[in-house]
Amino acid sequence: MIEIKDVYKSFGTLEVLKGINLTVEKGEVVSVIGGSGSGKSTLLTCINGLEPINSGSILVDGVEVHAKTTDLNKLRRKIGIVFQQFNAFPHLTVLENVTLAPRKVLGMSKPEAEAIAEKQLAHVGLGDKLAVYPGRLSGGQQQRMAIARALAMSPEYVLFDEVTSALDPQLVGEVLDTLKLLADDGMTMICVTHEMTFARDVSDRVAFFHKGIMAEIAPSKEFFNAPQHPETQKFLSNIRS
């Protein structure tokens, strides 16, 4: 369970998160939508401790992420994250990209890590690209590799930060299909996304962020059929028009 309690976060004088409260249960898929600069991506980087917070607390399975005594390297093993920008390790093959963390962080043997990596890569449809360097992959393939890389650590939670935003339109589908597959497997996911169809069809709940505040959160059908907050209504009608 991820518990976000009254989290405030600023970059200098700019307040990006103003008291966020959100609890994500095991097995739940939560989509976070909102305009750019609403703080939704920042929230993800705070959850796995890449960014410090100013006040409040974030607990992952009861462990406080930003406590000084928390071993972040250990905690991050169970929180995978996939970013918007492609972030493959360009000097490693696809297979090596995926086996690096299991070998160095979890201390797996090479064959052990490769077995897991091959399984994950096959799962995202890259089973025939093991020996290829990331520079030869399309954007969609790179994102699917990043997903396999996160999954190879057997995380209990995966955070997706606008993973389709940097893709050409014709490549978005293949990545969303991969996410859908993952959701069907029962993975706990928080997806920051601009894909409304995905948010509606795949997530259990949808949250709307506006200027650092979580203006609304509701089960996805309710959220899209009867949005309560005026800003949500405005945002959704802008998208639909």
Added chain:
Amino acid sequence: MFETSMTLSDLMFLAKGAGMTIAVTFFAVTGGTVMGLLFGVIRAQISPWAALPLTFVLDVFRSVPLLIQLVLANAFQAIAGLNLPPFATSCIILALYTSAYCTEIVRGAIDAVPMVTRRAARSLGLSWGQDMTYVVFPMALRVALPSWIGLTLGVLKDSALVLWLGLIELLRSGQILVTRLQEPMFILLVVGLIYFLLSFPIARFGSQLEKRWREND
């Protein structure tokens, strides 16, 4: 037909000088690279303000002509009673000089690794050291190599300045032969050729590595 009074033993004399050039260059580049790596990581990882003293010292080594550094260092070590042989003084000063340039190469190469790549590495649970070892250094190496090869070739030639401390390296050997044989053009041609033969493999090695890495991109 071209005639010269240069003998095989004269050529061996030049070869011995070349050996000194190689030795000085080897110690300077090895020491300079080790220090450059250390200083470069420090420069890239701590705030510019905290690194200011280090940056200042390295700037001095980059700005003052190498000849002045060598002569002053040799004088100071004598005054301080260190009794360092000229070879050691030469290697130390050249290594510091090399490290000043190498630091900037390393810093620039580390900065060239995209932040998002490093975040991805850390978010997989890799520690700072593991991120550095398995992600940052291999990526930075590809950026740094051409400049580092250039630096090494530069030091190889700059090492001629150690003749001012009395070391008989390649250029000094050539000068001695010129004085004796009075054939400056031919001897300088031979010395230049030897410098080229020393540099060429290093340059080729560098471009081979670059080519191999580029095939992966």
